[in-house]
Amino acid sequence: TTQATPPKDDTPPTAPAKLSGGAEGSRAATLAWGASKDDVGVTSYDIYQEGSRIHSVPASETKAKLTGLRPGTVYTFTVRARDASDKSSPDSNALDLTTASAPGAPASTAPTGLRTEIGKEGAEFTVDLSWDQPDTGGVIPAYQLYLNGKLTTTIVWGGTPPKGRATYRLNLADPAGTRYSVKLRAKLPDGKWGDFSAQPTIVLAD
Structure with a gap:
């Protein structure tokens, strides 16, 4: 049946x-x-x-x-x-x-509280990112930004690196409805790259 x-x-x-x-x-x-x-x-x-x-x-x-x-x-x-x-x-x-760290594991170096806001600037979409910077014991000189798991750009501050919550604007020329997952990681004071942030998904829309 x-x-x-x-x-x-x-x-x-x-x-x-x-x-x-x-x-x-x-x-x-x-x-x-x-x-x-x-x-x-x-x-x-x-x-x-x-x-x-x-x-x-x-x-x-x-x-x-x-x-x-x-x-x-x-x-x-x-x-x-x-x-x-x-x-x-x-x-x-x-x-x-x-999740909690395993016993004896080092503290996470991931940026936290990653938020995104979609806008429009002419024919392009804008993605305004903001996040809380990890406590690394020193200045964070740069971040790597990934879209859909691929390195898109390296964010290097033009002057003194910001303290506390950081912001960055990304411009995208893709059509409306395009979906991206976004994540980033900090360059640590010792020159190594830290842990990745959470990875929210965004959809480009007017």
């Missing part, structure tokens, strides 16, 4: 709201979010990490526990709702979590 044809559903669900959570030790995390709405019905929620789906729960659940994470690592999670027609909602808000 074949399965019944699902009801017609042309509208994707609304985005899950108020994603929150926290790390549990060095290898696990818990997430929770507000339920999505759909004109026919939500069937499941998908958890994404850096743009890749890593876990799913049924529509009756609005929380999840993730295991198998790496110690001392920054993760960025988002959640999408899915309906019977396999349409996905927009992303929830992004949540950055850092």
